Amino acid sequence: MAAEEKWKTSAEQESEKEPCVVLGQQLGEPGRFAYAALCGISLAWLFPEKEQSSFRTEFIEGFVKWLDLPQAVLPAMTAFASGLGGEGTETFAQILLKDPILKENPVVITQDLLSFSLRDGYYDARARVLICHITWLLRVPLEELEVLEESLLESLKEQKEEESEIAEVSRKKKERRKKLKRYLLIGLATVGGGTVIGLTGGLAAPLVAAGAATIIGSAGAAALGSTAGIAVMASLFGAAGAGLTGYKMKKRVGAIEEFEFLPLTEGKQLHITIAITGWLCTGKYGSFTAPWSSMLRSSEQYCLAWESKYLMELGNALDSLLNGFVNMMAQEALKFTVLSGIVTALTWPTSILTVASVIDNPWGVCLHRSAEVGKHLAHILLSRQQGKRPVTLIGFSLGARVIYFCLQEMAQEKDSQGIIEDVVLLGAPVEGEAKYWKAITKVVSGRIINGYCRGDWLLGFVYRTSSVQLNVAGLQPVDLDDRRMVNMDLSAVVNGHLDYMKQMDTILRAVGVKTKECRLDEKGGCSFFSPLAKKSQRAAENTTREED
Numbered sequence: 001m002a003a004e005e006k007w008k009t010s011a012e013q014e015s016e017k018e019p020c021v022v023l024g025q026q027l028g029e030p031g032r033f034a035y036a037a038l039c040g041i042s043l044a045w046l047f048p049e050k051e052q053s054s055f056r057t058e059f060i061e062g063f064v065k066w067l068d069l070p071q072a073v074l075p076a077m078t079a080f081a082s083g084l085g086g087e088g089t090e091t092f093a094q095i096l097l098k099d100p101i102l103k104e105n106p107v108v109i110t111q112d113l114l115s116f117s118l119r120d121g122y123y124d125a126r127a128r129v130l131i132c133h134i135t136w137l138l139r140v141p142l143e144e145l146e147v148l149e150e151s152l153l154e155s156l157k158e159q160k161e162e163e164s165e166i167a168e169v170s171r172k173k174k175e176r177r178k179k180l181k182r183y184l185l186i187g188l189a190t191v192g193g194g195t196v197i198g199l200t201g202g203l204a205a206p207l208v209a210a211g212a213a214t215i216i217g218s219a220g221a222a223a224l225g226s227t228a229g230i231a232v233m234a235s236l237f238g239a240a241g242a243g244l245t246g247y248k249m250k251k252r253v254g255a256i257e258e259f260e261f262l263p264l265t266e267g268k269q270l271h272i273t274i275a276i277t278g279w280l281c282t283g284k285y286g287s288f289t290a291p292w293s294s295m296l297r298s299s300e301q302y303c304l305a306w307e308s309k310y311l312m313e314l315g316n317a318l319d320s321l322l323n324g325f326v327n328m329m330a331q332e333a334l335k336f337t338v339l340s341g342i343v344t345a346l347t348w349p350t351s352i353l354t355v356a357s358v359i360d361n362p363w364g365v366c367l368h369r370s371a372e373v374g375k376h377l378a379h380i381l382l383s384r385q386q387g388k389r390p391v392t393l394i395g396f397s398l399g400a401r402v403i404y405f406c407l408q409e410m411a412q413e414k415d416s417q418g419i420i421e422d423v424v425l426l427g428a429p430v431e432g433e434a435k436y437w438k439a440i441t442k443v444v445s446g447r448i449i450n451g452y453c454r455g456d457w458l459l460g461f462v463y464r465t466s467s468v469q470l471n472v473a474g475l476q477p478v479d480l481d482d483r484r485m486v487n488m489d490l491s492a493v494v495n496g497h498l499d500y501m502k503q504m505d506t507i508l509r510a511v512g513v514k515t516k517e518c519r520l521d522e523k524g525g526c527s528f529f530s531p532l533a534k535k536s537q538r539a540a541e542n543t544t545r546e547e548d
Helices: 002-015 029-046 050-066 071-081 086-097 107-117 125-137 143-155 168-188 205-224 227-237 308-323 330-334 356-382 398-411 434-442 457-462 504-510 531-547
Strands: 259-263 272-276 301-306 391-396 420-426 448-452 485-489
Touching: 029 050, 029 071, 029 086, 029 125, 050 071, 050 107, 050 125, 107 125, 107 143, 125 143, 125 420, 259 356, 272 398, 301 308, 301 356, 301 398, 308 356, 308 457, 356 398, 391 398, 391 504, 398 420, 398 434, 434 448
Parallel strands: 272 301, 272 391, 391 420, 420 448, 448 485
Antiparallel strands: 259 301
């Protein structure tokens, strides 16, 4: 409630002013300098790679102009963005927080950064990661960024819907967003010729303009209804606002027979999540969407439907093996698996190898097809079918393998940066050596989460023919020295490979992905920055050091 009151007060105060001044420009000069410096230092820490230098430079140059800072400060800001001055992070944060505008409500910085990042109709994943980082540095709950993004969308929708929300919670949320409308649009509009960002691709210009006229005045509404404004809408959400639901493979691509996006949620959002299922089986888990029913990473989420015939065959084979006599041999198998993360094909008991034919063929087929599907997904994302906004990928088992090959394919292409925000690979049947994961860091802006289970003997068994010496990401940490890499030991919640489907709700919460049942913590709740995720990562790192 306290946060809502702050927003209410801030929005009401802003409504009394002329909507012509960018919020960041209202800071005092020390505050603006500290603000830009903090962004520069953060860019250097988040994206230190040489190939990211042009992004850092262009961002900081544009930001200096956005804040109306003297050009004389540009060399200093460029130096910060190049890696100098990192020790001043806390000092700059404190200077910024002391500015009168931020003293009571530091979340306005999140709003201003969001406005700046969307000014050209392109929400770069790196910009969103930066916003999350700055928000965290200023001790603002990350939930506020989600509220801002949702409010920005709501503010540009046609507002003539009838009052049908009876529940008090829904009514209050709607009122809160209404208060934010004018406040949010001010930062996105340069009245008198600048582009006003429209984010509801598919709405006709007159409808949008009519809804916005009462918020930003007739001049702003005219800009919103312009050709440029409509082009920006299409840019963010893809052609005609259809996004991924508008894509369906029209003809067979190579060996791929099925490839389609299914909606998991009904909403629209400035960032999207794509979940990828690793297998199917008869009964409760016979659909691609079943494991993801509680996931709430974004209000716009999709599930990739791919090669269902082969995944169903694989799932039933896996289930048959576990329910048959292989299950009786599990304890014996455990003695031979995951010792120091290495297993040889020769150590498996003969009794288990005799049933290998039951699983080897469907596993081999799906292993190959998952790589092809991953490469196809890469080109869909590179073509911006989803629009120009951040994408998070989450998958388990062969779904995680799809993601791995998607990222590897994207890393080989130009203009692949700024698309992927975070990725979560659970029980991934892919190489676990760090050198194979290094290329992925070029593509992923935020976190690369590797969820593994040391005791997953089934994964070790089915993957045994891929290498004489087994080194699988789904069985152990990936020892990659990069701030993006987060290894999470899920052995406490995953007893076997099939648990990745059956225990998905628990697993998502364990790796910091928000679910419908997840309660928000004081820092904004379940997120990839959650204390739980950090604690698990430290535990995994300590275990690795002890083994070394």
